Amino acid sequence: MTPKYLSGTLAPVPDEIDAHGLTVDGALPEELTGRYFRNGPNPRPGEDPGHWFAGHGMLHGVRLRDGRAEWYRNRWVRTKLFTENAPFVGENGVDLAAVSANTHVVRHSGRILALVESGFPYEVTPELDTVGPVDFGGRLTTAMTAHPKQDPLTGELHFFGYGFFPPYLTYHRLSAGGELVESRQIEVPGPTMMHDFAVTEHHLVWLDLPVVFRLERGGMPYAWEDDYGARIGVTPRAGGPTRWFEVDPCYVFHVGNAWEDAHGRIVLNAARYTRDRFTPLWDEIGSEADPAASAAASGAAVLHRWTLDPATGVAKEEPLDDRNVEFPTFNEDLLGRQSRYLYTVGEDSLVKYDQRDGSSQVRKTGGDTGEAVFVPAEGASAEDEGWLLSVVTAGDSSRLLVLDARDLSDVASVRLPRRVPAGFHGSWLGEE
Numbered sequence: 115m116t117p118k119y120l121s122g123t124l125a126p127v128p129d130e131i132d133a134h135g136l137t138v139d140g141a142l143p144e145e146l147t148g149r150y151f152r153n154g155p156n157p158r159p160g161e162d163p164g165h166w167f168a169g170h171g172m173l174h175g176v177r178l179r180d181g182r183a184e185w186y187r188n189r190w191v192r193t194k195l196f197t198e199n200a201p202f203v204g205e206n207g208v209d210l211a212a213v214s215a216n217t218h219v220v221r222h223s224g225r226i227l228a229l230v231e232s233g234f235p236y237e238v239t240p241e242l243d244t245v246g247p248v249d250f251g252g253r254l255t256t257a258m259t260a261h262p263k264q265d266p267l268t269g270e271l272h273f274f275g276y277g278f279f280p281p282y283l284t285y286h287r288l289s290a291g292g293e294l295v296e297s298r299q300i301e302v303p304g305p306t307m308m309h310d311f312a313v314t315e316h317h318l319v320w321l322d323l324p325v326v327f328r329l330e331r332g333g334m335p336y337a338w339e340d341d342y343g344a345r346i347g348v349t350p351r352a353g354g355p356t357r358w359f360e361v362d363p364c365y366v367f368h369v370g371n372a373w374e375d376a377h378g379r380i381v382l383n384a385a386r387y388t389r390d391r392f393t394p395l396w397d398e399i400g401s402e403a404d405p406a407a408s409a410a411a412s413g414a415a416v417l418h419r420w421t422l423d424p425a426t427g428v429a430k431e432e433p434l435d436d437r438n439v440e441f442p443t444f445n446e447d448l449l450g451r452q453s454r455y456l457y458t459v460g461e462d463s464l465v466k467y468d469q470r471d472g473s474s475q476v477r478k479t480g481g482d483t484g485e486a487v488f489v490p491a492e493g494a495s496a497e498d499e500g501w502l503l504s505v506v507t508a509g510d511s512s513r514l515l516v517l518d519a520r521d522l523s524d525v526a527s528v529r530l531p532r533r534v535p536a537g538f539h540g541s542w543l544g545e546e
């Protein structure tokens with residue numbers, strides 16, 4: 115039986131192609147000039163990596179310019195795992211370049227980086243050719259999360275690396291110029307799967323949750339362990355001890371925005387899984403079972419808010435909705451500062467939340483729906499003035515959907531020359 119992670123919307127494509135002069139329905143805004151890149155696992159033909167998360171990273175790119183969709187191309191990231199089948203753990207220890215680079219693609223200080231949380235980033239060109247692994251001149255000695263955060267005011271890139279062995283968690287900071295200027299160990303009780311974090315104006319926010327690594331498990335060696343407990347940590351960016359807040363046990367892959375409110379409390383929004391939701395999902399992600407993949411994969415978390423009060427040491431918890439959503443995104447010009455809107459992916463739909471009045475809008479897309487990347491309009495006067503870009507797949511065809519983020523109405527739709535397998539994260543890279 116074909117494993118679920120090689121079937122349906124997750125089925126890999128067999129090769130790399132280029133296509134030019136794509137058909138556009140509707141009218142692409144001329145100012146949307148740049149590149150939309152998206153990453154995701156794509157094993158080679160005949161290859162079974164044993165888990166959805168383990169497939170080689172493949173980047174899909176769409177070049178938009180002056181109202182036209184100039185090209186689409188897809189390329190595997192040429193990691194040491196891809197080209198040499200190099201072992202992650204070998205005679206000389208862990209090789210942080212022997213990874214899949216399959217989770218996200220971001221640009222910082224002019225460098226485009228394909229990311230996976232188990233190892234080093236891989237630099238790629240604007241044409242998606244692989245340059246090679248990046249360790250910032252030898253200064254990076256841990257893995258790098260796939261979810262770094264760029265401070266919109268300072269241009270610094272904040273990130274972390276987690277490891278199976280001590281130090282379990284290390285915070286890193288790149289200057290706006292791309293130099294690794296700080297690495298700092300953060301004390302946690304054990305090795306957990308820490309997929310994302312948050313950054314506010316003055317703090318770093320850690321999710322130390324009970325999905326724990328055990329070497330002896332083999333395969334994808336993480337599982338829920340009640341005994342680990344669950345806590346959220348707040349560390350001053352400027353340095354100093356981490357303050358931990360006990361929270362109800364849960365798991366989080368993805369945070370939305372976080373900020374400090376007028377009372378100095380930390381507000382954190384995220385797509386949250388309970389144990390009852392996480393455990394079956396985790397079992398299913400790597401399984402050979404029923405191929406109704408992505409609805410379930412995006413269908414178990416709900417939007418949740420924690421408000422952490424340093425004055426009392428107490429975390430207030432509140433669900434913000436009861437719908438199943440994942441992949442929260444927002445206008446990153448407001449990263450770390452209070453923001454109003456969150457964009458999420460529901461079942462064959464996008465859901466926009468207004469966190470000020472508690473309302474939401476649902477936009478059905480007619481297909482399996484990817485993360486919605488928000489692109490602000492030039493000179494925008496409102497937080498949601500801009501576009502959402504999302505890859506939507508129905509049957510064997512995919513398109514890049516461009517919506518007006520204010521009301522989720524259609525702006526344009528780019529017909530892609532092939533099906534794009536359901537994947538993880540992407541970025542809009544505007545002209546520099």
Ligand SMILES: [Fe+2]
Binds near residue numbers: 309
């Ligand atoms: Fe992610």
